[in-house]
Amino acid sequence: MRVVRPWMRLGKSASTVFGFLVVFFFLVMAFIGPFVAPFKYSDQILAERLQPPSAKHWFGTDALGRDIFSRILVGSRDVFLVAGSGAILAILIGLLLGLSSGYFGGLLDEAIMRMMDVLLAIPPLLLSMVILGTVGPSRVNVVFVVGVLYTPMVARVVRSVVLDVRTRGFVEAAKLRGERSTYVLLREILPSVLPPLAVESSMRFSYAIFLVASLGFLGLGVQPPSPDWGLMVGEARTWFSQAQWILLFPAGAIALLVVGVAFMSDGLRRMLLPEVVNAG
Amino acid sequence: MDKHLSRSDGISVLEIRGLGVAYASESGQLETVRDVSLKIGRGEVYGLVGESGSGKTTLARAVVRYLPRNGRISSGSVLLNGIDLLRLSPAEMRRVWGAKIAMVHQDPSAAVNPSITVGEQVAEVARIHLGLSRGQAWQKALEMLAKVQLPDPGSMARRYPHQLSGGMLQRILIAAALVTSPQLLIMDEPTTSLDVTTEAVILDLIRDLLEGYETAVLYITHNLGVIANVCHRVGVMYAGQLVEEGSIQQVFKHSLFPYTMGLMGCVPRIDVVKRGIHLNTIPGFIPRPGEWPRGCIFAERCPIVEDACKDTRMPLVERAPGHLTACRRWMEMDQVHLAFGIKDKVRPELNRAPGSTWLEARDVKKHFGSRPSWLTRALKRESAIVRAVDGISLRAQAGSTVGIVGESGCGKTTFARCVVGLEQPTAGEVKLDGKRLGSTWAKRSPEILREIQIVFQNPDASLNPWHPVGTSVGRPITLRGKLPRSELDLQVRQLFRAVRLPEDYTSRLPNELSGGEKQRVAIARAFAASPSVIICDEPVSSLDVSVQASLMNLLAELQASNETTYLFISHDLAAVRHLSDRIAVIYLGQIVEMGSAESVFAPPFHPYTEALFSAIPIPDPDVHQERIRLRGAVPSAMHIPSGCRFHTRCPRKVGGICEDHEPPWQDAGDDHLIQCHIPLQQLLAMQNSNADPNAVSVSAEP
Numbered sequence: 001m002r003v004v005r006p007w008m009r010l011g012k013s014a015s016t017v018f019g020f021l022v023v024f025f026f027l028v029m030a031f032i033g034p035f036v037a038p039f040k041y042s043d044q045i046l047a048e049r050l051q052p053p054s055a056k057h058w059f060g061t062d063a064l065g066r067d068i069f070s071r072i073l074v075g076s077r078d079v080f081l082v083a084g085s086g087a088i089l090a091i092l093i094g095l096l097l098g099l100s101s102g103y104f105g106g107l108l109d110e111a112i113m114r115m116m117d118v119l120l121a122i123p124p125l126l127l128s129m130v131i132l133g134t135v136g137p138s139r140v141n142v143v144f145v146v147g148v149l150y151t152p153m154v155a156r157v158v159r160s161v162v163l164d165v166r167t168r169g170f171v172e173a174a175k176l177r178g179e180r181s182t183y184v185l186l187r188e189i190l191p192s193v194l195p196p197l198a199v200e201s202s203m204r205f206s207y208a209i210f211l212v213a214s215l216g217f218l219g220l221g222v223q224p225p226s227p228d229w230g231l232m233v234g235e236a237r238t239w240f241s242q243a244q245w246i247l248l249f250p251a252g253a254i255a256l257l258v259v260g261v262a263f264m265s266d267g268l269r270r271m272l273l274p275e276v277v278n279a280g
Numbered sequence: 281m282d283k284h285l286s287r288s289d290g291i292s293v294l295e296i297r298g299l300g301v302a303y304a305s306e307s308g309q310l311e312t313v314r315d316v317s318l319k320i321g322r323g324e325v326y327g328l329v330g331e332s333g334s335g336k337t338t339l340a341r342a343v344v345r346y347l348p349r350n351g352r353i354s355s356g357s358v359l360l361n362g363i364d365l366l367r368l369s370p371a372e373m374r375r376v377w378g379a380k381i382a383m384v385h386q387d388p389s390a391a392v393n394p395s396i397t398v399g400e401q402v403a404e405v406a407r408i409h410l411g412l413s414r415g416q417a418w419q420k421a422l423e424m425l426a427k428v429q430l431p432d433p434g435s436m437a438r439r440y441p442h443q444l445s446g447g448m449l450q451r452i453l454i455a456a457a458l459v460t461s462p463q464l465l466i467m468d469e470p471t472t473s474l475d476v477t478t479e480a481v482i483l484d485l486i487r488d489l490l491e492g493y494e495t496a497v498l499y500i501t502h503n504l505g506v507i508a509n510v511c512h513r514v515g516v517m518y519a520g521q522l523v524e525e526g527s528i529q530q531v532f533k534h535s536l537f538p539y540t541m542g543l544m545g546c547v548p549r550i551d552v553v554k555r556g557i558h559l560n561t562i563p564g565f566i567p568r569p570g571e572w573p574r575g576c577i578f579a580e581r582c583p584i585v586e587d588a589c590k591d592t593r594m595p596l597v598e599r600a601p602g603h604l605t606a607c608r609r610w611m612e613m614d615q616v617h618l619a620f621g622i623k624d625k626v627r628p629e630l631n632r633a634p635g636s637t638w639l640e641a642r643d644v645k646k647h648f649g650s651r652p653s654w655l656t657r658a659l660k661r662e663s664a665i666v667r668a669v670d671g672i673s674l675r676a677q678a679g680s681t682v683g684i685v686g687e688s689g690c691g692k693t694t695f696a697r698c699v700v701g702l703e704q705p706t707a708g709e710v711k712l713d714g715k716r717l718g719s720t721w722a723k724r725s726p727e728i729l730r731e732i733q734i735v736f737q738n739p740d741a742s743l744n745p746w747h748p749v750g751t752s753v754g755r756p757i758t759l760r761g762k763l764p765r766s767e768l769d770l771q772v773r774q775l776f777r778a779v780r781l782p783e784d785y786t787s788r789l790p791n792e793l794s795g796g797e798k799q800r801v802a803i804a805r806a807f808a809a810s811p812s813v814i815i816c817d818e819p820v821s822s823l824d825v826s827v828q829a830s831l832m833n834l835l836a837e838l839q840a841s842n843e844t845t846y847l848f849i850s851h852d853l854a855a856v857r858h859l860s861d862r863i864a865v866i867y868l869g870q871i872v873e874m875g876s877a878e879s880v881f882a883p884p885f886h887p888y889t890e891a892l893f894s895a896i897p898i899p900d901p902d903v904h905q906e907r908i909r910l911r912g913a914v915p916s917a918m919h920i921p922s923g924c925r926f927h928t929r930c931p932r933k934v935g936g937i938c939e940d941h942e943p944p945w946q947d948a949g950d951d952h953l954i955q956c957h958i959p960l961q962q963l964l965a966m967q968n969s970n971a972d973p974n975a976v977s978v979s980a981e982p
Contacts, residue, residue, distance in 0.1 A: 169742030169802070170752070172702055176734060177756045177809050178726025191746035 013270070019263025026257055030077040037070035041227045050243045060245040062236065068246065071227035072253045078228050079257065082139055082221070083208035086146025090208075091201050093147060094154025099193070101155065102162025103185055113159070116152035124149050125214060132220045142221045146208045157200045158193055165192045195272035202265035206258050213254050229254050292319040292359075293496035294343070294464050299356035301335070301342045303569075310569040311354065312338050313520045317596070320464070320496040327511030327528075328500045331543075331824040333566055335520035336500045340466050343498070344381055345373055361463060379409040382457035386469040388449035392441045398452045399425065399437025405459045424455040429485060445913040447478035451485065458493065466498045471506065475687040476851060477910045480895035483509055484909065502825065504547055505897030508532055513602075516540045519566050519577045522596060526603035528901045536605035536613060538582045546829035547899050548854040559829035559858070565794065576606070584609050637714075638678035638845050639699075639732075639813050643671050644708035646694050666917045668694040670869035671708070676862075678812070681839065681846040683860030683877070685853055685892070689914050691869040692849045693737075696815050699847065700734050712813070730760070733806035737818040739798035743790040749801045750776075750786025756809035775804040779834060796827035800834070807838060815847045820855060832858055853892055857881055865889045868925045869917060875952030883967035886954045887932040890967060924957065932966065934958060 034041070038058075045065040053060045059068035101112040119127075128145045135141050165171060166189060174188050215221035216230025224231060229250040236246035301313040313335040320326040330336045341347050343358050345365060358365045360380060368376065385391045392401060402421035406412045412420060418437075425433035428451040441449060450470060457465055470486070471479040487510050490497060499511055507514050507528070514531050516524040516539065524537035535541045545560030564581040573579055575590040582589065589608060596604045607613075646669040669691040676682040684692045697703040699710050701721035710717045712731060718724040736742040743752055754772045757763065763771070773783045779800040790798055799819060806814050816835065820828040836859060839846055850856050856863060863880040865873040865888060873886035880889065894908040910929045915921055921928050927938040934957060943957045954960065 169736035169738065170744040172736075173734070173742065173802075173805065174755075175721050176700055176702070176729055176732070177759055178729040179755075179759070187747075188744055191744070 013267060015263045016267030016270070019260045019265075019267060022256055022260025023264050026076040026260075027080060029073050030080040033073040033075075033077055037067075037073045039067035039070040041066065041071045041074040042225050043067070050239065050246075052243070053245055059249040060243065062232070062243075062246045063239050068232075068249050071232060072229065072250060075227035075229050075232070075250070075253070076257075078139075078222055078226055079209055079212065082142050082228075083146065083205060083212045085143045086212065087150065087201060087205040087208045089143060089147030090150035090204055091154050091197070094151045095158050095193070095197065097151065098155040098158025099162060099185055099189070102159040103166060103181070103189065109159075112155070116155050119148065119152045124211065128211070128215060129218070129220060132215065137215075137220045137223060139222055142212060142215055145215075146211055149211065150204050150208065154197070154200055154204060157196055161193045161196055162189055165189050198272055199265055199269045202261055202268055206261035206265065209254065209258050209261065292321050293324075293361055294318075294320040294498065295359040296339075296343065297357045297359070299339065299342060299358065300354040301338050301347065302352055302354045303348075304350040304352070307570070309354075311520065311572070312569045313342065314572075315356070315595075316517075316520075316522050317356075318515055318522060318525065320498060322494050322496055323490070324513065325490060325497040325499055325511045327507035327514040328498060328517060329502065329504060329507050329514060329543075330517035331502060331566065331826060333519075333568075334517040336517050337468055338520075339517070340383075340468055340498060340500055343464075344377065344383065344466065378405055378462075379460050380462055381464045381466065382460065382462040384450070384453050384457050384465070384467045384470045387473050388446055388453055389441065391453055392449055394441050397438050397440055398444065398449075399433075399439075402437070402452065402456045402459060405456050409460045420459065421455075424459055425452070427458070427489065428452070428455045430455075445478075446474055447482060447913060450474065450482055454482075454486070454489070458489065458495070461493060462495055464498065465495045466500070468500045469502070470499075472501065472503070475914075476853075477687060477891060477895045478913065479506075479897070481909050483897065484907070486510055503897060504532075504544065504825070504899035508899050508901045509897045516543075519572065520569065521577050521606070523578065523606045524604065525596065526600070530600065530603040532899065532901050534600075534603075534613075536599055536603060536610040537578075537607045538584060538613075539578045541613065542581075543825060544899065546826045548829070548832065548852075548858040549898075559833050561830040561833065562826045576608070578607075584612055636678060637675045638712070639676040639847070640674075640711040640714075641695070641699060642673050642709050642711070644673070644695060644698050644710065645669055645671050645706045646691070646698050646703055647706045664918050667869055667920055668917055669698060669705075670920070672864075672866070672869070672871055673708075674864055674871065674874065676813070676845050676847065678845055679839070679843040680861040681848050681859050683856035683863040684847060684849045684866060685851065685856045685863060686866035687851060687892075687914055689917065690866045691917070692866050693817055695866075696734070696817050696847060696849055700732050700815055701729070702734075726759070730756070730809045731811050732813045732815065733809050733811040734815040734817060735799070735802050735806050735819045738822060739795050739802060740790075742802045743798055743805075745790050748787050748789055749793065749798075753786070753801060753804045753808050756805060760810070772808075775808055778807070778838065779804045780830075794827075796823050796831065799823065799827075799831060803831075803834065803838070807842065807844075810842075811844065813845045813847070815849070817849045818851070821850060821852060828855070835859060853896055865892070868914065868920055870925060871955070872926065873952075873954050875948070876950060879948065879950055879952035884948055884954060884960045884963035885967055886926075886956055887930050887958075887963075888926050891931065924955075932958060932963075 043066060045061070047065065048057070048061050049063055049065040051057050051061040057067050057069065059072065061067055097112050097116070101109045128149060131145050131148070132141055171184060171188050174184050212221055213230030213233070216228040217234040219234060222228040222231055224235070232250035233247055233254070236250070240247050296316055296318050299313060299316045300311060302309045302311045316339060318326065328336050328339070338347070338351070341351070342353055343365070347353070353366060360376070365373070365376065392398065399418065399421045402424055403417040406417040406420040407414070410417075410420070422433045422437055425437055430436045430448060430451055444452070454470070467486070471482050474482060483506065499507070501507060511528060513525065513527055515522050516531065516537065518539050524531060524535065524540050531540060532544070535544065539562070542560060542562040546562065548559060562581055567573060567577065567580065573590065575593055576582070577593070579585045579589045586609065594606045594608045596606050598604050599610050645667070648666040648668055649664055672695050674682060684695070686692050694703060698705040701718065701724055704720045712728070717728060721729060743749060750772050753775055754768050757768060757771050772786055776783050776786060781797060781800050781804070785793070785797070790801070793801065803819070819835070820831050823831065832855065835846070838844065846859065848856060848859050857877055860877045862875065863877050864871045865880065865886060867888050873880060873889050885893070891908045891910050894906045898905060908931055910931065912929055915928055923937070923939045923941050924930070924943045927933050930938065937957050941957070943955050945953050945955050946960050947953055948960050954963070956963065
């Protein structure tokens with residue numbers, strides 16, 4: 001029987017391929033955006049304010065005469081940098097908390113998980129506004145906020161896998177031959193945590209993009225003149241009745257990337273957790 | 281014995297002609313059932329037996345046209361009283377389901393709707409298919425519940441599934457299946473998920489009920505004993521094909537197909553002692569769908585294979601009246617006897633002086649919920665105490681096997697987990713070579729931990745799916761002391777050879793191995809720590825019969841060469857007897873009978889042991905078993921009955937004394953202890969009057 005490799009299953013679904021392509025495109029732009037963009041993102045050509053899409057300005061220009069297409073390309077760097085770092089921060093802290101909470105159990109588990117519950121109980125936008133209002137808006141602070149907000153979800157996923165795996169025979173066998181806790185956690189349990197964690201990570205990333213954009217829109221995130229997509233949408237509100245494209249293109253970019261990441265995460269789930277899909 | 285005579289009167293209710301089923305998979309069409317033909321007459325119980333993957337469930341699903349979406353019937357026809365089911369429209373098929381064909385599934389708790397009362401689930405069938413009114417249907421349901429011998433049908437019908445035990449639920453399903461007096465009843469392993477005592481009661485019920493119906497029954501199981509007990513005729517399936525068919529007498533006594541013969545030899549028998557016999561095994565594996573050989577499907581594993589077998593496939597041919605076989609060399613079956621060594625191979629006697637006590641458990645108790653969590657205490661909630669293990673003491677001599685047997689929920693696994701330290705006992709202690717061990721694994725030194733290893737029941741969960749199996753086996757060796765890579769490899773390969781696995785398997789991942797192979801790796805890993813004690817927690821019960829046999833042989837051999845002490849835990853009396861020197865019978869967390877394997881298996885028995893024996897389905901149609909049946913299910917370990925714990929179900933209960941006083945230990949001699957109020961002489965007399973003592977309440981008729 002021919003064994004079908006997991007990654008070959010990826011290519012079978014059109015939506016997954018689409019998702020990976022979109023993410024890949026924006027990821028590349030995050031690196032080379034400034035070099036391929038037709039204009040500099042901060043160049044204000046006041047003579048060409050509020051231009052509709054044309055051959056020169058594909059996505060038109062904004063109220064300060066900046067090329068929207070270039071700003072979107074360059075802006076993808078901020079998206080990946082801020083939302084990506086935030087998601088990574090959440091994943092690292094969540095992994096650590098989830099592993100120790102699930103494995104050691106008892107009072108430690110209670111303490112960690114109740115703390116997570118508290119974080120989950122507060123509306124995320126409210127919490128981030130409070131934090132950013134206190135420490136002030138900046139890239140680093142937004143990363144910190146995303147990290148704090150999304151840690152509980154990651155910790156829960158990790159903990160649930162650990163709770164399941166730690167009663168399996170191979171973990172008990174490891175304890176019974178006298179392995180240290182670190183070996184049991186890292187070599188026996190961690191591998192089983194990674195596939196669901198990968199799926200959860202991509203979902204966290206897509207939510208982080210949303211959150212960062214929302215914060216930008218509210219003016220609490222990345223500050224002007226950075227070409228942050230959420231910020232661009234926020235700035236475009238004033239001009240919407242005259243120039244819809246200023247708002248539509250950055251909003252479309254957000255939607256496209258979020259959908260792309262969601263499709264990718266769906267494909268990852270199908271590849272890494274086939275039993276979940278089959279059971280469902 | 282007329283029950284084994286075919287009651288078929290020539291008209292077949294179900295006729296399957298040349299049925300083939302294929303599944304669409306990632307690697308193309310896979311044939312899983314090929315060219316199966318069979319007939320079942322009115323009132324006939326047709327047993328379909330085969331190991332997992334032989335296609336028996338697929339066949340049943342094809343008959344009712346209920347295949348998964350990627351399955352399709354590739355050839356043949358299915359006739360129900362002359363009507364081709366495969367040509368019916370879905371709407372017509374719906375009128376057949378439930379009314380003309382009913383099905384009883386393996387897992388009763390998954391087959392009932394948890395949010396509807398069980399009475400309503402039976403009444404529903406009567407309303408839809410018999411067109412009865414609500415009131416009439418409810419009456420019909422009560423009638424059916426009485427028929428399947430549920431006590432107090434009136435109140436039982438108003439209960440929800442979670443309030444009933446597995447055995448009771450299976451009765452409900454049987455009741456629902458028989459409401460319409462269907463023409464065909466398909467039973468797919470209806471007793472496999474039940475305890476052996478419950479199974480016996482359900483099998484009795486099925487046998488008695490079917491007497492009164494004209495229903496044709498297709499009974500699917502992997503258990504040869506069950507087939508011998510309830511069926512009239514039997515078909516043996518192997519890799520999607522029917523290889524032999526005949527009456528129970530014909531197939532069990534004069535088998536004409538080598539596979540059937542091998543399968544019979546694999547079943548451990550309760551009338552043979554440990555040292556006496558080596559179980560037969562069938563070498564090799566069932567060929568996978570898509571890898572079927574051109575010739576005879578069994579050729580690769582057959583001891584009497586010849587070149588012609590490999591070239592062409594024999595159809596099923598009638599060689600004796602009503603007895604069909606697909607073997608071209610059916611005349612030479614006696615050679616198979618020789619090849620499979622059906623003449624009992626005697627295992628080498630261990631020249632071991634009666635050793636000293638090596639492992640000792642003293643009054644081990646494990647009560648769950650006895651130490652409420654801080655939250656429960658803070659909220660002043662009352663916590664229920666489950667007395668899973670309630671004072672078990674036993675000793676194992678070095679190099680011997682102590683078998684622990686009991687129904688599910690009796691606490692045998694919890695006891696084992698207390699011994700290895702995976703659970704902290706509430707009371708009691710475990711000693712190894714006279715030294716008291718820490719109460720949990722965390723309190724034991726690595727050196728002590730290595731002395732006691734465990735082989736788990738579920739081979740899928742016992743190996744890390746992400747580690748190559750060679751790494752899993754090598755790790756305990758590395759922990760014993762750092763070795764150069766080449767030396768480690770050598771030792772791992774040695775262990776793989778010892779458990780009869782190809783050496784190049786070391787680099788495989790667990791999902792590339794079969795269940796039996798995984799369990800071999802798990803055994804190798806246990807031995808890699810070079811322990812003095814191995815606890816085998818139902819190590820073979822999730823595996824097929826032929827695989828079970830080879831693993832039990834392997835365990836016996838490894839014990840002989842390593843002088844390891846075993847605690848062998850199982851619900852299967854025959855398996856326990858096969859491997860054990862001493863046996864402890866457990867009921868509700870306590871030992872009720874203990875002694876050498878020979879003495880426990882001969883009267884006087886504890887009434888519970890006696891019932892366990894009489895419940896085992898024996899794969900021999902000539903054996904007559906005493907019918908001793910237990911009422912109800914094991915009581916919950918939260919509400920343990922007073923006095924003798926067994927009095928609620930005991931068929932030999934003498935009276936008030938059983939309810940009020942804990943019975944004394946009586947010594948039947950030779951270290952054989954029984955906890956019962958009935959004097960041993962009296963027990964012996966009662967049990968001897970029922971059965972021949974030498975044949976273990978089993979007697980063969982000439």
